[in-house]
Amino acid sequence: MPITYEHIKTCKQTGARLGRVHTPHGSFETPMFMPVGTLATVKTMSPEELEQMGAKIILSNTYHLWLRPGEDIVREAGGLHSFMNWDGAILTDSGGFQVFSLSDLRDIEESGVHFRNHISGEKLFLSPEKAMHIQNALGSDIMMAFDECPPYPATHEYMKASVERTSRWAERCLEAHQRPSEQGLFGIVQGGEYEDLRRQSAKDLTSLDFSGYAVGGLSVGEPKDVMNKVLEFTTPLLPANKPRYLMGVGSPDSLIDGAIRGIDMFDCVLPTRVARNGTCMTSTGRLVVRNAKFARDFRPIDENCSCYTCRNYSRAYIRHLIKANETFGFRLTTYHNLYFLLELMMQVRESIKNDRLGDFREEFFEKYGFNKPDAKNF
Numbered sequence: 001m002p003i004t005y006e007h008i009k010t011c012k013q014t015g016a017r018l019g020r021v022h023t024p025h026g027s028f029e030t031p032m033f034m035p036v037g038t039l040a041t042v043k044t045m046s047p048e049e050l051e052q053m054g055a056k057i058i059l060s061n062t063y064h065l066w067l068r069p070g071e072d073i074v075r076e077a078g079g080l081h082s083f084m085n086w087d088g089a090i091l092t093d094s095g096g097f098q099v100f101s102l103s104d105l106r107d108i109e110e111s112g113v114h115f116r117n118h119i120s121g122e123k124l125f126l127s128p129e130k131a132m133h134i135q136n137a138l139g140s141d142i143m144m145a146f147d148e149c150p151p152y153p154a155t156h157e158y159m160k161a162s163v164e165r166t167s168r169w170a171e172r173c174l175e176a177h178q179r180p181s182e183q184g185l186f187g188i189v190q191g192g193e194y195e196d197l198r199r200q201s202a203k204d205l206t207s208l209d210f211s212g213y214a215v216g217g218l219s220v221g222e223p224k225d226v227m228n229k230v231l232e233f234t235t236p237l238l239p240a241n242k243p244r245y246l247m248g249v250g251s252p253d254s255l256i257d258g259a260i261r262g263i264d265m266f267d268c269v270l271p272t273r274v275a276r277n278g279t280c281m282t283s284t285g286r287l288v289v290r291n292a293k294f295a296r297d298f299r300p301i302d303e304n305c306s307c308y309t310c311r312n313y314s315r316a317y318i319r320h321l322i323k324a325n326e327t328f329g330f331r332l333t334t335y336h337n338l339y340f341l342l343e344l345m346m347q348v349r350e351s352i353k354n355d356r357l358g359d360f361r362e363e364f365f366e367k368y369g370f371n372k373p374d375a376k377n378f
Ligand SMILES: [Zn+2]
Pocket: 301, 302, 305, 306, 307, 308, 309, 310, 311, 336, 339
């Protein structure tokens, strides 16, 4: 098995797991956050900077790389690691989420999905076999099964048919995977907010030999308490000896709440996307550095942060750069936000070690201002 999970400890206060995932490109401790490098680059960051801030695994998008530059070019380059000069681990999604979220014109059949390219309008077809073929060419350490990601809310009837199709597609993905000794493959549990369907999906998928399991179909517009409830009844259905990945979640509160519910891996475009908008995550809450009130504020973005940005640059300077559309400004806020989340996960792991993740959550939420009625979240 190219991907293995080593369990280190369970937090006595919360049940959160501390573990280590081993991949062909190094190991990382969990719970872990994965920065997103959609087009084989984490926007504005160099691989050296990612390494410096403690990123061990990044995510890249199959759909986007399939369209540009095309998986053949990446394969000719020696795979994604060599193409983008990143020695750490890489997880690729299946393209399913983009097909269902970016394309208005799509037609779902048993064989796969017909849709239009969101850039050129050209007609395309993605199937379990095609998604495996592309990810095999990209050479990621962890590939994801091709699933259907229905919108929220969906009826029980629709969701049931979708879960059954996703299970049949999952079998076809395992069948089509050409490099099982080099690349791990994760199955994705779907079922929306319906407990019986999550149970069905988990049962179908855990009867197949995946290297890990993701909880999909969350963070698609449902309230946070729905997400937490779904995790509470879903993660116990997943095998304890394999990694668990919550897809598309990256707000600080949800990372902590996901870890408490037994999740090991997370990814989200949130920290990098809001950074390019001049919005920063800090230990005392959300800070919109482009606001006028920071024009003469010469303190760092976060006085409790020891990242490259906070050690060297002021709010006033970063605000000026971002207002002037200077790339360096986006680099500085991106660096800080990613560092902040990676550091947060380190604190989560430390808290699990000391059996106090529940206390840490209280302290963090208090400082972050989540307990205030006017708290601004992401
Ligand atoms: Zn910082």
